[in-house]
Amino acid sequence: MVGNVTQDYTHISLGLIGCGAWGKNLARNFKALGVLRAVADASPARTQEFSELFNVPTLSAPELVKSAEIQAVIIATTAEEHFTLAKAALLSGKDVYVEKPLTLTNPEALELCKIAREQNAILMVGHILKYHPSFQALLKQIQDGAIGDILYIQSVRHGLGRIRRKEDVLWDFAPHDLAMILEIAGESPLSVSAEGGAALVQNYATIASLNLEFPSGLKASVSTSWVSPIKEQRLVVTGTKGVIVFDDRKSWEEKVILFKNHVLWNEDMPHTNFECEGIAIPHPQAEPLKAECQHFLDAILSREIPHTPGEEGLLITTILEVAQEALLTQKAIFMDDAPQPQKLRAI
Incomplete structure (x- = not known):
């Protein structure tokens, strides 16, 4: 690549x-x-x-x-x-x-x-983030089975963005995270739901989040904000054997951290392992x-x-269009395999 x-x-x-x-x-x-x-x-x-x-x-x-x-x-x-x-x-x-x-x-x-x-x-x-060495390091750990089967993907992209009138915060920030989530998932989402608010510009969300459900049962969420004074750029992937985090606000040595045995089981009841320590994943430094x-x-x-x-851009555009509709209707919306707008239907 x-x-x-x-x-x-x-x-x-x-x-x-x-x-x-x-x-x-x-x-x-x-x-x-x-x-x-x-x-x-x-x-x-x-x-x-x-x-x-x-x-x-x-x-x-x-x-x-x-x-x-x-x-x-x-x-x-x-x-x-x-x-x-x-x-x-x-x-x-x-x-x-x-x-x-x-x-x-x-x-x-x-x-x-x-x-x-x-x-x-x-x-x-x-x-760009799919070309980031830190994301590639995270992806390799997942592909090598370091966290087991993936259960949930969570991304956060907050900061003081440039407010627009032709697009909302999801169109500005979420493509980065959706591209990474789709790469990890290896499948198109089955349904999309979203929530948010037009805090500053009427009809355009300045704070918004979307949720994805995939055919395999995997779930993912993306949280975005144009108006947060605290900048966050973080991707968290939770699996059956551990959690791996890509935090682009950290120093290069700490951008990718793997947590093993973060959850322990007592018979059939899970509990958090507070003694679990993160392992920094070394990877080469380069400009994405x-x-x-x-x-x-x-x-x-x-x-x-x-x-x-372009087909990846098409899929992400479709997801964002569905998310906008979900924001308006406050309902999750199914996506059929072919990303055609006439094939979208509310649950």
Whole structure:
């Protein structure tokens, strides 16, 4: 999954649309990999700043998408612009990387996946935490049976977010955690429920949580908040033999902690083992975004499906659409196997 650090990517030509804070991180990495050729943004001042900072020419978004000299397009704009820009790039024969969320509606995400298949194009979504060495270390422990059979997955993503009017906190924060949960679960959820509140902006939740139930019986929850002064980024996976935690706010040495024998049994009654001590799981330190950027370039060269393909973005978009409906109806909603909005039904 992680890009080959010795690979020469410089013959790939890449354009970036979206010169915001995250766009700067993407530009920095793709520039270091020798592939950034042009930038575009709705703000002329921001575009000029990027042009000077990374020593690349500026284009308008339509010019960049249509340029015969650009092979792949990175989209790091606001979420409501993702569909239009990604569709134009795919139809122009470009490979496309889209920051999360892929789109804000299921039909749009479905259309992008269809176009990518028809064009034989790479469509990749920026689910960065799946490229995080700490998550990969956690996943390996689970796959090696360190915590036994998985019973429950809990994630928390709280902090002072940038309040939006086109999307709520679930669309902003939850894609990270949903991508990790789906990777661990290895299956699509059977049903989704959600609760939350529009504390600051009418009709858009600033605090929200969703619950997932999977066909295997596994359950998972995601808690999000834009208005917490305490920043939390934590994933807890509970199994029959232990618990493993990925806490991205900890130092690198403490990011992944394994707790064995956290529950003891007295005949058929479980009780907490208060003497259980965590074991730090050593793993190499590396920048997740660099690994993600390299992986996109490797997919361009190999023409292999990336680890976070458009179809994953489609599934997460569908889950979030269902969660929004569940917020309104206060009912759990079933998801059929095919992620089609007409196949959603309230319990």
